[in-house]
Structures are given as C-alpha cells and as structure tokens.
Amino acid sequence: MFKDLNVVIGVTGGIAAYKACGIVSYLKSEEANVDVIMTKNACEFITPLTLETLSGNKVITDMFERPDYIDVKHISLARKADLFLIVPATANIIGKVANGIADDMLSTTIMATKAPVIFAPAMNNGMYENPIVQNNLEKLRSYGYKIIEPSIGHLACGYEAKGKLPKSEEIIDYVKVLVKERK
Numbered sequence: 001m002f003k004d005l006n007v008v009i010g011v012t013g014g015i016a017a018y019k020a021c022g023i024v025s026y027l028k029s030e031e032a033n034v035d036v037i038m039t040k041n042a043c044e045f046i047t048p049l050t051l052e053t054l055s056g057n058k059v060i061t062d063m064f065e066r067p068d069y070i071d072v073k074h075i076s077l078a079r080k081a082d083l084f085l086i087v088p089a090t091a092n093i094i095g096k097v098a099n100g101i102a103d104d105m106l107s108t109t110i111m112a113t114k115a116p117v118i119f120a121p122a123m124n125n126g127m128y129e130n131p132i133v134q135n136n137l138e139k140l141r142s143y144g145y146k147i148i149e150p151s152i153g154h155l156a157c158g159y160e161a162k163g164k165l166p167k168s169e170e171i172i173d174y175v176k177v178l179v180k181e182r183k
C-alpha cells in the first residue's frame with residue numbers, strides 16, 4: 001500500500017519524538033519514500049542521524065541551509081509529498097499552522113503543500129485542554145487538516161490523562177485509511 005508513496009514526516013519537540021522512529025522505520029519497510037523534517041527543538045529530543053539512517057534520506061532541519069544543488073527545498077518537498085504526517089505535533093506547531101505562521105522549515109513546508117496533512121498531537125493534558133490549543137485544532141480541522149486524537153494514558157509528567165501519542169499501530173492504521181481513500 002505504501003510502495004513508492006512520498007511521505008514527509010514532520011517531527012516536533014515533544015517527549016514522544018522518539019516514537020517517530022518506529023513509524024519511519026515501518027514506512028520504509030513498506031517501501032515508502034520517506035523524507036523527514038525536524039524542528040530545531042525536536043533535535044533536543046532525538047538526533048537527525050537516527051532518522052536519517054532510518055529514512056535513508058537527509059533529514060532537513062534548517063530553512064537556510066545551502067543545498068548541494070539549486071533546489072528550494074520547502075517547495076520541492078511540498079510538491080513531491082503525497083502525504084504529510086506530523087508526529088508528534090506540539091502545541092506550538094499546531095498554533096503556528098492554525099494561525100498562518102511559517103517561520104521554520106516544517107511550518108513553511110506545511111504551508112506550501114497541497115498534500116493531505118495529518119497532525120498527531122501529543123502534550124501534557126493542561127496544554128491539550130487549553131482552549132487556545134482546542135481552538136487551534138478546530139481551526140486546523142476547518143481548513144481540512146486531519147487530526148489524530150491523542151489517547152488517555154500515563155503521561156511523561158507522571159499521571160494518567162489525555163494527551164498521549166496513540167500507539168504507532170493506531171497512527172499507521174489512520175494513515176492507511178487516508179491512503180486507501182485517495183487511491
């Protein structure tokens with residue numbers, strides 16, 4: 001199902017960033033072409049090297065990196081993508097995209113793409129329940145972005161609440177349904 005599909009994975013600076021590795025690895029094993037964009041803050045949690053090795057492609061973190069050849073990367077990736085999956089999606093990236101802010105490689109590429117974009121939010125329950133975050137999620141939905149609802153579970157803060165990144169299998173199942181719909 002994923003063979004030759006161009007998937008762009010956006011990784012943001014949340015504690016669940018390491019879970020993106022399993023998803024990238026799975027998509028590669030299913031023969032998808034996977035490009036990864038990490039925010040600068042995501043690099044505090046996991047290294048580009050890990051995702052570079054798993055994806056087989058150079059991980060992009062810097063909007064202004066000078067390429068080896070002339071290529072406006074945020075536009076070429078935005079056009080090449082069949083699908084974007086932002087996993088995990090911080091309150092910050094949700095807020096930025098919902099409000100038209102494009103101030104780094106990930107938010108700018110999302111802004112430029114016509115491909116479907118799925119956000120998998122994961123955060124502390126206080127952040128998740130904040131009406132600003134809820135309003136931003138609603139805004140994203142109204143623009144046609146897809147949101148995978150976070151689950152209830154043991155959060156990194158040490159208690160049970162809603163805000164946990166769903167199991168990778170659930171995220172992949174969600175992606176499969178979307179891919180099937182578009183075929």
Ligand SMILES: Cc1cc2nc3c(=O)[nH]c(=O)nc-3n(C[C@H](O)[C@H](O)[C@H](O)COP(=O)(O)O)c2cc1C
Pocket residue numbers: 011012013014015016039040041042089090091092093122123124127
């Ligand atoms: C240890 C730690 C864990 C964090 N986990 C989350 C998280 O799960 N979700 C979230 O939205 N923000 C989390 N943050 C805050 C984000 O890193 C912060 O809002 C940052 O600006 C996000 O930047 P980005 O969206 O550009 O990656 C965490 C910060 C720290 C220090």
